[in-house]
Amino acid sequence: MAEVKKHTIVALVQDQPGVLNRIASLFRRRMFNIDSLAVGPSERPGLSRLTLVIKCEPSGLEQVVKQLYKLIDVIKISELDEETSVQRELALIKVSAPAPVRSEIIPIIDIFRAKIIDVAPDALIIEATGTEDKIDALISLLRSYGIQEVVRTGRVAMTRASARARAVQAKSA
Numbered sequence: 001m002a003e004v005k006k007h008t009i010v011a012l013v014q015d016q017p018g019v020l021n022r023i024a025s026l027f028r029r030r031m032f033n034i035d036s037l038a039v040g041p042s043e044r045p046g047l048s049r050l051t052l053v054i055k056c057e058p059s060g061l062e063q064v065v066k067q068l069y070k071l072i073d074v075i076k077i078s079e080l081d082e083e084t085s086v087q088r089e090l091a092l093i094k095v096s097a098p099a100p101v102r103s104e105i106i107p108i109i110d111i112f113r114a115k116i117i118d119v120a121p122d123a124l125i126i127e128a129t130g131t132e133d134k135i136d137a138l139i140s141l142l143r144s145y146g147i148q149e150v151v152r153t154g155r156v157a158m159t160r161a162s163a164r165a166r167a168v169q170a171k172s173a
Helices: 019-029 058-070 099-111 132-145 161-172
Strands: 005-014 034-041 047-056 074-080 085-096 115-120 123-130 147-152 156-159
Touching: 005 019, 005 058, 005 156, 019 034, 019 047, 019 058, 047 058, 058 074, 074 156, 085 132, 099 115, 099 123, 099 132, 123 132, 132 147
Parallel strands: none
Antiparallel strands: 005 047, 005 074, 034 047, 085 123, 085 147, 085 156, 115 123
């Protein structure tokens, strides 16, 4: 039996009403759970870039890609791996931080290269970007202070510039 693992899929799709619903329905019908989904405008007018993270076997991923290509609104699909892509997530974390414990929390924020973006008398809102593991580790360390709220974007990803350069060189050779 093949190994179930997380796969990052990036799709270029038409920027039209209903496209996201059709894509999500495809995953629902196939009984795949979407771990994260991020969508926004792309560099090309009229097209959006959709980043999906799903957990499945390689054969399941192959089926999903085939089904996605059947949707008329899907222009291009790529699976990105960690070695040839940059993958990040954004998190906003509201943590209890009365004056006596702030001096303990700030060094943790600094270690993770996160930023304090809002300050209240009894709480801080922290903005952190990085890999899913980095965000999980920060949340884990802040949990003992009392996390009031967490919002995460899910993964966004793109091919590394150096990987594209290698691909172009290989084509021209």
